[in-house]
Amino acid sequence: MFRIRTPLAVAAVLLTCSALPALAQSPSTGSEGQPARYLPEYTASGDLKLPKNFHEWIYIGSPLTPNGLNNGKANFPEYHNVYIEPGSYAIYKKTGKFPEGTIMFKELQLTKEGQFPDGSRTEPSGRGYFPAAFNGADVTVKDSKRFEASGGWGYFNFNHHEPKALTATVKPKSECAFCHLASAKKDQVWTQFYRLLDDDTKTP
Numbered sequence: 775m776f777r778i779r780t781p782l783a784v785a786a787v788l789l790t791c792s793a794l795p796a797l798a799q800s801p802s803t804g805s806e807g808q809p810a811r812y813l814p815e816y817t818a819s820g821d822l823k824l825p826k827n828f829h830e831w832i833y834i835g836s837p838l839t840p841n842g843l844n845n846g847k848a849n850f851p852e853y854h855n856v857y858i859e860p861g862s863y864a865i866y867k868k869t870g871k872f873p874e875g876t877i878m879f880k881e882l883q884l885t886k887e888g889q890f891p892d893g894s895r896t897e898p899s900g901r902g903y904f905p906a907a908f909n910g911a912d913v914t915v916k917d918s919k920r921f922e923a924s925g926g927w928g929y930f931n932f933n934h935h936e937p938k939a940l941t942a943t944v945k946p947k948s949e950c951a952f953c954h955l956a957s958a959k960k961d962q963v964w965t966q967f968y969r970l971l972d973d974d975t976k977t978p
Contacts, residue, residue: 811861813875814915821941822930825913828879831857834968840885840903842893852882852909856968863970870973872961876916882909882934910934912950913942914962924951927962 815823834856841851858866862876884906889895894902910933915921921928921944929950930942945951954962965971 808864809860811875812859812877814877814917817941821943822913822915822928824911824932824938824940824942825859825877825879828857828881830860831879832860832863832970833857834970836883837964837967838885838903840888840893842888842891850882852884853905855881855883857881858971866971872916872963874916874918878914878963880912880914882911883907884909908936910936911938914950916961923947925955925962927951927954929954 812825812827814825817823836853836855838853839848839850841848844851857879859877859879862873865871865873866876885893886895886904886906890901895904897904910931913930913932915928915930916926917928918926924944924947929945931945932938932940932942951962954964958964959966959972963971965973
């Protein structure tokens with residue numbers, strides 16, 4: 775026997791079927807096959823919210839200036855594990871320019887306790903420096919209008935310890951931007967340390 779479907783039941787079936795194509799679409803794909811961009815989020819007072827899912831972004835490098843090689847007083851003794859938001863990275867690779875809204879995420883990571891005067895230690899792979907606990911994060915955002923006073927990039931610190939802060943206030947130009955303006959290779963970004971971003975190098 776066949777059941778007679780009421781108009782309400784038919785409508786429910788149609789709605790379910792019409793929703794299937796939308797569910798099948800990839801949420802990570804933007805126009806022309808480019809990754810959908812994750813843009814900065816701010817509080818009502820203008821503080822930057824801690825970016826979401828940054829460990830899934832494009833990893834570009836981990837500079838290290840350990841205490842053991844800087845008389846025990848390195849300004850930045852941790853590994854700087856740096857990520858760039860994927861949609862912005864795709865645009866940069868295509869145009870050679872960092873688009874407005876680019877987010878660079880630098881997660882700080884301590885080194886394991888040293889066994890030698892230079893801060894190094896011996897592990898099964900040999901003598902060297904090895905990552906330990908996470909130690910907060912710094913985030914940089916490109917926005918030429920919002921951060922005009924610091925050359926178009928805003929610099930934020932989400933603690934130099936764990937857990938990371940949920941929001942952060944932009945730093946004055948005299949702190950972070952000053953150094954980036956003076957020494958970073960391209961548009962306030964240290965591309966000279968990140969092979970994936972450096973125009974003068976080619977990936978193998």
